[in-house]
Amino acid sequence: MEMKSVQKIKRRSMRDEAYIILQDWSINGDWKTEQKLKDADLSEILGISRTPVREAMLKLEDEGLIISKANRWTMVAPINLQEAKEVYSIVKVLESLAIEQGINNVTEETIKLLNKINEQFKKELDHGNKNEAYELDFSFHDVIIKLSNNAELQRILTNLKLKIKRIEIHYFDKREQTLSSYEEHKEIIESLSNAELENIKKMIQNNWNQSLSRIEAIVK
DSSP: OOOOOOOOOOOHHOOOOOOOHHHHHHTSSSSOOOBBHHHHHHHHHHTTHHHHHHHHHHHHHHHHSSSEETTTEEEEEOOOHHHHHHHHHHHHHHHHHHHHHHGGGGOOHHHHHHHHHHHHHHHHHHHTTTHHHHOOOOOOOOHHHTTOOOOOHHHHHHHHHHHHHHHHHHHTTSSSOOOOOHHHHHHHHHHHHHHHHHHHHHHHHHHHHHHHHHHHHHHO
């Protein structure tokens, strides 16, 4: 059957554009936890109709980033420490699985890249740049995850880490800044250099355990 010639779509739909922007605001601290949201206000800010905004907000609600009560209110979800514990426990296990699957793909270039990312991570921590530091932390672990060549595992971990990012950014200004995570990264790199799989898995899980412990210390 002959296909009709159609113009290629060059832009994401308004819903997708709105979703990306609103998701960023909910994760990076532009919205305060439990801040009330109105689709009319957001549509005016974004310069689009209310329909794509509502659709984007439904996706954010599915992700647990906002919550609502029918015909009453919609607000930014509170930070839930119990949920954090659950997410961290899953991430550390799945990342251990990723390196188990990807250990044979580690090269000298991998080690150089991880060292480069970690040193820049330290600089951003020293300057108190929370978003930049988190992105570098994310990149560090992303290098490890991609070694697995497991696209489904990468997708699952990326979605889970969005929740972790929101939590860590929320608590960043409330905790004493240390280089603990930087040092934990160095231990991971050393284990990778020596191809010590069980030790690598142990160091990865320790890094996530300590990250959660640093947050728990603030809440207590």
